[in-house]
Structures are given as C-alpha cells and as structure tokens.
Amino acid sequence: MRRFLLISVPYIWLLALFLVPFVIVLKISLSDAAIARPPYMPTFDWAEGIWAFLSQLDLENFTWLIEDDLYWKAYLSSLKIALTSTILTLFVGYPIAYGMARAPEEWRPMLMMLVILPFWTSFLIRVYAWKGILANEGFLNQFLLWTGLATEPLQILNTTTAVYIGIVYTYLPFMILPIYAALDRMDDSLIEAAEDLGCSRMSAFWLVTIPLSKGGIIAGCFLVFIPAMGEFVIPSLLGGSDTLMIGKVLWEEFFSNRDWPVASAVAVILLLILVVPIVLFQRNQQKEQESDT
C-alpha cells in the first residue's frame, strides 16, 4: 500500500499539471471561435452530457493549419532557430564547463556561483538589458565606434542575430551545468592513461573526454532545444518583425485573431513535435542513471 502511494505521487503530479491542462487545450482546439465569453463554442456543459458535447466537435482548426503555409513555415523556422542556437550554446558552453572542471578545487564553488548568479535577476530584466546593449545607440555600438572597428552603428537589435544572442545567453547555464557535472565526475587518471598509451592531448580529448561527457552534452542540448523551440519572450523583445517563430504565431492567434480554437490547435501540434525530443531526453536520462548505479 505504501509503495503504491509512493509511486502514485509522480503520476498524480503529471495528471494535474500536464494531462488535465492538455485535455483542456485539446478540447478548445476542437471548438469554434465565437463572440462570447470565453470566446469559443461549444463549451463543455455537464448537464448536456458528454455525447452532446463530443458530437459538436470538429477537426476544422487542424485542417486550417495545413491549408495555410504560415504555420508550417513558422514551425520550420522555430526548429531552425532552436537547432542553431543549441549548437551555438554548446560551442560556448562546453569550453566554460571544461574550464570549470579543470580549475583548482577551491575555485569551483565560486565559478559555479558565477554561472548561477544571473538567475537571481528576473529573466525579463536580463533580456531587456540586452536591448540596451544591442541598440543602435547602445553600449556595443558605441564601443565599436569608439575603437574604430565599425564606422557606422551595426543594426543588431530587431534582427534574428539578436534572437540568437538572447537565446544563447539565457540558456547557457542549462548547457554548462550538466556538462560540468559530467566532466567533474570524470576520473583524471583516464586522461593520463591515454597519454601514457601514446595519445596526444588533442586526441585524448576527442577519444576520452568527449565520449565520457556525452551524457552531459545530450542533456544540455535538450534542455536548451526544448524551451527555445517555443520561445516567445526573446523573439518578441529582441527580434525583428521578420523573425518568424511559432510562439509569436501562437500569440497572434490568441490576441489579434482572438481565435482560441486555432491557437489551441497550434499549441497541440507544437506539443506533438516536442514529444519526440522529450521522450529521447527521458531515455537518455534513464540510461545515465542506470550506468551510474
């Protein structure tokens, strides 16, 4: 009995925080928009019974998503931005994590703090700070003009470049921490052994360090990719009007068209797309745990 209770806790958690909200969204995605409060029909009414409700549902909103090329272009563009920024974050994050793991023991807690510290400030404020840095009259451009590296201000803010900078900056700790954890666990004598057996430093890195930190790399990549895919705040604050991302399309459906059913359909599809990497991530985590024990 106790065992059963213990196991049921995570399932109740999932049910309340994931499944129930998802069913509500799914339900709205099968309704029709209306000028009412809330702005869709039919709304579920217990008195009429579940069959009366089900009989009024239709898939029109999903076929709409296929007919208009805006949606799949937005999904693709989000996918591209999420993938590119994941790779960029990996390239920036790995050397930092590596440096942290190689640093003297007594420095490490401090370095760890430096990575975590920015989290104490609101994410929104940090993204806003980037607006000040990247603006035409901002710090970066003033610095570039002052050094003579640029002769006129670079247009960075309101472009996709700014979105990449924002995503890499925001999600960097999610990349660094799992890689650092993996590298920290690694036994240094393995490198020594590789070098004793004739490996150069470079090839020891590629043949020993990278494979041993693979778990951390994969975890970090998923932790960056999954939220970046549905990102809304960063593209809307830093991106230009031509930065097409599904989060913005979703916003537009909700707020400009006030078409909650289509917005919900977009969200359902986004979730289905993300289920694949989430399941892969889960598998990877499980394998890691098994190999640890």
Add this chain to the structure above:
Amino acid sequence: MTLKTVTIVSTIALSAAVASADEVRVYNWSDYIDESLLAKFEEETGINLIYDVFDSNELLETKMLAGGSGYDVVVPTGSFLQRQIQAGVFMPLDKDKLENYGNLWDVIQDRTARFDPNNDYSINYMWGTTGIGANVGKVTEALGEDAPIDSLSLVFDPANMEKLGECGVHFLDAPDEMIPAALTYLDLDPNSQDSDDLEKAAGVLEAVRPYVQKFHSSEYINALANGDICVAFGWSGDILQARDRAAEADNGVEIAYNAPSEGALMWFDQMAIPVDAPNPEAAHKFIDFILDAENMAAASNYVYYANGNKASQEFLAEDVIGDPAIYPTPAALDNTYIKGPYPQKVQRVVTRLWTRVKSGT
C-alpha cells in the same frame, strides 16, 4: 484541522473580504496618466488603488474574454469596446452614481455613441488621432526641406521610405490602424472589408516593409525621443510625449506630430466596468474622480492627449488646448474617420495579411 490553522484560514478569508471592500483595480494604457492623480484618489476616497498598465487592445481583450480578470475599470479603444459589449463583457454604468457626468463633451459623446449606443457602457477617457511623428532634423537631412511630413506619402511611398529606412522607421503593430491608413492612402474607404481592397492595402505596406525597422506599439516613444529612429507612425499623444521628452533631455532632437492630410483615424479610449468586477461601487467612484474637470485636465496636461470632458477645458494648459495636434481645429476634425470593428472572418483575413506584411510569409 488544528485551532491554529483554523485561525490562519479565517484570517486570510477575512482579510480578502476586507481588501475587496475598499480596493479598486484599474487597468489602463501605459504612460497614460499623471501619477500624482493616483495618490490623490486614494487620499480623497480612502480606497486602495491598484493601477496596472497594458500597451495593446488585443492583450486587454483577451483578458476580458477569458473573464475573471479581477479589474474594476478597464480602458479599451472604441472599436474593441463595441465587440466586447456584444460579447457581454461589460456592465451598464449606473449614471446616477456619476455626479460629474454632466462634464462630458457632446461632440465626443456623439462620436463614441457609434461604438457604444447611448453611451450606456462607457465614458470617454481620452481621444486622439493616429499619424506621423518625425524627427524633423533627420527627415530633412534625408528628404530635403520640402519633405512631406504631414502626408501619408512620407511613410507609404517607397521612394521616400528608401531614404528614411537608414535612419529608422517604426510602425504601430496594430493591423486595425495600419490597414485603414493604407486604404486612405489609396483613396479607398478606410472601413472597407472587401478582400480586394484589403489586399491592395497590404500591397502598399509590403512595398515599404523592407524599410521598416520594427512594428511595435509603445517602443517608438523612447526610440523617437532618443533619436534612435527618425519616423514613427503612431498615436498622437505618444509622439507628443516623445517630443517633450526630447525637449527635456535637450539632446538636439526635434519631434513633430502631424495628422495625415489625406485623413486621420480618430480613436477613443473608453473607461468601462467588467461585468465580473469585484468592486463596481469603487469603480464608479474612480470613474467619477476622473470625470472631475480639474482631475481630467491634470491628466491631459500630463500626457498630451485630448479628452472628452468639456468642463476640463478651462483648466487645460495653453500648450495642450492651443495645440492643433492635440485639439484639432473644427476643419481638421472633419478630416478624420472612425473605424468600426471587423467581423471575425474579416479580422482573420486582416491579421493574416498583417502577418504576411511583417514576416514576408
């Protein structure tokens, strides 16, 4: 439950009940009031005021349609208000509770009655036009002395925009304002719902799209004032605020606002009470407080928007009542149009066109 938790729970329940008794929550546009008025309201009435802001009608409308927003007074624009009334979002005002109701200006009341028949649900807060804000120095530099800063051709003619693009142009991120402006430029009915007309309007916007740096509905105030951009198509008072901020900063930036000579969209922001407002009694008190002639004048003097309050006019500063960019001359008032809401199907077409204009897809 122990005695202690019972006490805690009942204290929380009590304090919640007390809080709602003398608390009023107001949701208004950003940069839209003299904030000293907020303290004055609390002082005069003893009601605790929670003041929250937004910068798009779409955001407000979604909160209203979702229901349970917790706000007692909200300020949607006329065409949005009209649809929200249809959706049953607002309660009719109890005009007997508004002692200052007689202060309202009939010229504005007649116009707002087109959105809110008989003005049953709303009171005009402020009104203005949508037009062109220009950094005079930079625009002259780009286009020469005779730059058409009071004409839609400044922002819709690709030849002009090509030269302005480099110093930065912002448009409102509001299809309900930009599409009618483009229709006016084409000499078509700004309220047209015909898909060919809308398509042509989108064509005008697409032609100048490459030279627009950003579509946003509040950033241009700062961007204009700092000299980051040289032209913004936006709301009259916001641009006048930018003009003032630049003058205060004394940074050599000179901003001018002009309502388009081809015809300007005239809009009205209306105070209304949601049907599920927790404290409608206090909401009426807040609206009545704003309706007071001196209070309304203080708000207008601060934000540079005209109001629908006739009695407030004697308290308005000379640079407000005397500025034709804020209080247009009767002839200029005739050169304005009012835009109604789009039906759902047309709204979808308009938003889709707008997305195409903005993102190229």
